[in-house]
Amino acid sequence: MGLYQRWRRLRFPGLQTCRLRTDRKAVRTPPHWLAERLSLFEELWAAQVKRLASMAQKEHRTIKITLAGGQKMDAVAWNTTPYQLAQQISSPLAGTAVAAQVNGEPYDLERPLETDSDIRFLTFDSTEGKAVFWHSSSHVLGAAAEQLLGAILCQGPSTECGFYHDFFLGKERTVRGLELPVLERICQEFAAAAQPFRRLEASQDELRQLFKDNPFKLRLIEKKVTGPTATVYGCGTLVDLCRGPHLRHTGQIGGLKLLTAEYTRRGFLEVKTPTLFSTKLWEQSGHWEHYWEDMFALQSPGSGRPVSNPGDHSTSPPTDTLALKPMNCPAHCLMFAHRPRSWRELPLRLADFGALHRAEASGSLGGLTRLRCFQQDDAHIFCALDQLEAEIRGCLDFLRSVYIVLGFSFHLALSTRPSGFLGEPCHWDQAEQALQQALEEFGEPWDLNPGDGAFYGPKIDVHLQDALGRPHQCGTIQLDFQLPLRFNLQYKRQAGTPERPVLIHRAVLGSVERMLGVLAESCGGKWPLWLSPFQVVVIPVGTEQEEYAREAQQSLQAAGLACDLDTDCGLTLSRRVRRAQLTHYNFQFVVGQKEQSERTVNVRTRDNRRLGERDLTEAIQRLLELQSTRVPNAEEMF
Template sequence: MLLLRCRRTVLHVPTKFSSKFIRYCSSHDTDQNKIDSAANTANEVSQKQELYITDPISPGSVFFLPNGTKIFNKLVSFMKLQQQNKYGFQEVVTPLIYRKTLWEQSGHWENYKDDMFRVEGNDLSKEEYGLKPMNCPGHCVIFKRFDRSYNDLPLRFSDFSPLHRNEASGALSGLTRVRKFHQDDGHIFCTQEQVHQEIKKCLELVDMCYTSVFPISGNDTKPAYSLTLSTRPEKFVGEIEVWNHAEETLKSILSESGHSYTINEGDGAFYGPKIDILVHDHTGKSHQVATIQLDFQLPERFKLEYKSKDNDYKRPIMIHRAVFGSVERFMAILIDSNKGKWPFWLNPNQCMVIPVKTQDKKIMDLAEKTVKTLRAENTDPKSPIPPNSFHFSVDMDCRDESVSKRIRDAIKKHYSFIIMIGDKEVESDKVAIRTRESRNVNQLTLKEVFDKFVDLETNYK
């Protein structure tokens, strides 16, 4: 289970309210204006690139449009690849609804039920259920179902099932504060001796993501992210001695990591202390993304055990962790960071093909061949598309507009590459290609273009 808090949210302002909202907020203080700026950026990019919409018919739930879904799926695929093949996680898929008894056993009914959606069964008993706000109780059920040995540990489960939390309607905001969302959720069951190494690995994955792949807020003078240790809250479960031990364990690991960190007294989850990873948007506001939480309570409540080397039974320790946190919120932070100028591998608009003369058959034939080649289309009804193949997001602009106008429009929509095809390209059997940032044009074969795109995608560029 991961309890995420957004310290300051990026607001998603509906189009029909945008101008009034901006005029109203212009008279407020600097911090409020910063919020408006971030909100307008996310809203403007989403509208321009058709990423997502929200609707009162489902408050706090996002409708991802095709372009937004492409980004969402690529983020999830990226994290699955790292977790499963680099860090030994096994993906599971768990139910969305559980009986009230599970939440009573986990402690959520007592400590978290006001933030849950409660569901009534349609049987004679009218039994009460809860729509899950987190995955950890379900993962405990999986752990407990089988006999476990010390040889099975550490056991790492990942889960991308949708979660629901009953956020107050007034707090709902675009992608950053939602009721239905997805986490790159993971739970590690391990021994006391393994805790240090497992949390160290979690911090390694965080560091790789936020310094190498998604450098959201870092620069020469500011680190890419900051760490905060959140300690025992006023409302908690378990013994104070266990809490103190858990907090000292995390302090020790953070000190050894070499990263500086701050302490946020009383902001831990009700079941254990946690390390929160924060990034900053372009206005300087901080947003919690990743989190690593140490939990001695749930294994006790679910009576989880494994057989030790000494042939007796012991309780595992549970680590909750997420690197993106909420995928939806992470997308909002990316939008704020790149202003819609996505890196090629994430861009839903990777390449625009512009035929110079749309009435010229040879030019149009090469343009259509270019689109099909880069999309790697397979129209054979008897031949499936192989796994791990590359299929790029390529469009063609055949409008009756000037070439310069079509190029400008492609740049406005933040296509990563623009390919122009005219008489010269037909003669040479090459295409003219440029980036959205530069007017420099290169002549490349379709194979060279395809290989270039493959290199960018495989290197997360």
């Protein structure tokens, strides 16, 4: 069995019997050059590893590292990597970093540092971090296309909101529709295998030998490689000419969704282009099934402005948006209107966390509570008049459940028809009665604000107070008769006659940034366990317990908890415990000789409560239980 076959059977055992039928012919086995190229790469990689190890042993010198905030650290030339430094700084940083900038140049996290360096870590929140993430994802698609289709790869760049990969299948060959699900599954399995990205420096002769069967790469080598060497990245079976940097391994990618295949021309040869977008989300929820028919609706013919429809996860994280806008309401109306609707689809609920923009005067801006660009948990519910009261009750119940978890009390106010209202008075009367009935059944106190409603409909405003007693209007439930009229929204009733829906605008958090600011002031730095960025710190008593402390930290992190390790030998145990309390770690796990021998931890809280010795596994399980129930006082309930 060859090298490629051994690796493939080890990593993807389910693919041994995976046969894709197209035109009653099974997909052919991977081409011979795939195994040959991988074998040569492994040979060159082994030589490079040996060479770097010899260089590190020969020089063995200390280099100086300067971080973005001015912090200084020591490292060992040709040995220490940016990822190791990130681990020393904090576990959350090591978990979120996708690459680094070293002396202003992009750099792999697992590439050893060579000289004194200024380092900045890149996360997905930055433009550069997104490019690294998506470009690494394109390598996964390239590897899958080589395995399944025997594709000859051309280029796989990142774009502003995702990535694609060009490859060539032959002049008469295209990507068939039945092949897309199989190609997607191989991508997902490849990502889940957590294959490392390995950076190899190769000479021009070695490059030509590696890519002797790929005319695209040979042309790039001829035109772009002007120096004696260039970089090649290996990842699983894939070996590709690339400048990098890349993720540490494919397991950081998460989920991948293959949307479509397109035919295109790139430069000098015909290529077939499947376009793949990443759907890695902060939370894994829902079903990521994409329906191309409902993917986009155009605002008007020729406008060129797309509006994402439900199920579109072509951007990541999900709060990204396709266009700058002052509100989400018109976009959701367009989604409703872009095809005929039936009474069976109502109520239709759409949500959008997209970025909104308002031209606030500079003097009115204030921290997180008033911004020009912010995100709002907008939801729009299209329903029939007889569904109105039930939908309002559902909105109120949802609002109460969220505010209870966040620890806020709130006050409700019903604002009714203003003097300059638009629409039919009978509709206003019916809507106000529905809102009032829902409020009375809700059971919370509320006030009446006569004439304070919007011109397009009555509303329920939700007010809360921050830690300084200042009121904030955050959540809202508004009825709207005008947008359905102005966008000519209709649905067919059961009898077949057209009817206009009622629109409910609903926001629970309101401005996410404003809510975060109010919540931060309310917590005063002492975040509840389920929301805390500093959940646990493990503190060894002495250097003899550092190995066990690191093992405890890894167990906590493997369970999904945010955990750091404090091995600062320059401070006494009491000073390190005090520092953890001032940092507001919810819990400190102190481990000494006794805890190490019995595999336990000594638990303390940020309020200096000593909870005593607990079994490590049981302590982790208890933390997970407290986190999942989102209790505000986990330290007292531990």
